[in-house]
Amino acid sequence: MSEQPFHSSSTHTPRSLIVTLYGAYGRDFPGPVPVAELIRLLGAAGVDAPAVRSAVSRLKRRGLLLPARTAxxxxxxxxxxxxxxxxxDGDRRIYGSRDAAGGWVxxxxxxxxxxxxxRHVLRSTLTGLGFGTAAPGVWLAPAGLYEETRHTLERIGCSGYVDLFRGEHLGFTATADAVARWWDLSALAKLHEAFLDEHEPVLRAWQGRVDTPPREAYRDxxxxxxxxxxxxxxxxxLPARLLPEGWPGIRSAEVFRALDERLRTAGARFVQAAS
Structure with a gap:
């Protein structure tokens, strides 16, 4: 997350997996998650105890995790x-619709x-929120991100430097051509393709099974x-009508939704059994 603390350029690091664990299941714990349970649950995902402790310490220093005692x-x-x-905010992004409508913020x-x-913090934050650059000092994103953008800028102390507007693109180039300037669509496509390379085979394997063992579901x-x-x-x-034909983000969203539907609830049973 830079100033989006839960956003990182790399995945499957111990710190990233801890954040993902809290996002998926940690909010359902009746109180603080015991350190022993963090070690046990991350161990099932291949993270050893020293790496868990080190990652937790970093998240604590950043003010994201607070030390506390269980009952x-x-x-x-x-x-x-x-x-x-x-x-x-992440829930709305992760589980919400991927086809934005209604103009731009x-x-x-x-x-x-x-x-x-x-200035660096502000640019990094807008990048982390998914904004594209229309011109120096002029950034834009789908209008549905307005509320998240507003309270994020307030939280990092940058609201006094920014004016927010809602608007439509009225020309002179086609909006799809403009979007290709505002975002690096080739780089975004590669991110979706990497997701598919890693996780589409996992989905195919589960589609060939009738059982969903909780530990295996959680692990995947x-x-x-x-x-x-x-x-x-x-x-x-970004609206699908503005993206290149065959955009891999459509398929990656379908694969994630299918994995989420098949595995999340079963994974929760493993977490609950361990707690």
């Missing part, structure tokens, strides 16, 4: 308010030269979600 007195970690907000900003660091669902949850930030739900 039984065991050491554990709870989500901070900021972390919960970020996960809630524009972010127009100006940062004094003396505050270069602030956690990395699928870990891979997928980054994509709606890179590709913020």
């Amino acid at each position: 039984e007195g065991a050491a554990g970690y709870a989500l901070s308010d900021d972390a919960r907000q970020l996960l809630d 524009l972010a127009v900003f100006s940062v004094p030269e003396s505050e270069r660091a602030r 669902y956690l990395p699928a979600l870990d891979s997928w949850r980054h994509l709606p930030y890179a590709d913020p739900g």
Whole structure:
């Protein structure tokens, strides 16, 4: 997440998997998640105990996890308010519609030269939210991201530098051609293709089975979600009518939805059994 703390350029790191675990299942725990359970659950995904402890420490330093005791007195970690907000935003991206409609939200900003660091944070944040660049200081994204953009800019202390607008693209080039300038569609397509290369064979394997053992479901669902949850930030739900024919994001969304439907609930039974 840079200033989107749950957004990362790499997937399946211990820190990313911990975030994914909290996003998928951790909010259903009755209290803080015990450290022992984090180690057990991440161990089922191939992460050893030292890596879990190190990743938890980094998330704690960033203010996303808060040390707390369980009702039984065991050491554990709870989500901070900021972390919960970020996960809630992530839910809308991860499980929401991938075909945005209704125009665009524009972010127009100006940062004094003396505050270069602030400018970098602002640009990084807008990139992390999935904004494309129309011109220097003029960024845009599907209009449905307005609320998330607004409270994110407020949280990082940049709202005073930005004006937000809603609008439509009225020319002079075709909107599809403009979108190809505003976003690197080739790079986005490669991200969707990488997701399909890793997880479409997993889906095919499950489609050939009638049983859904909880541990195996959890083992396959956690990395699928870990891979997928980054994509709606890179590709913020650009309208399909504006994308190249055969856009792989359509298929990647179908594969994720199928894996989610098949595996998430069964995976929860494994988590609940371990807790």
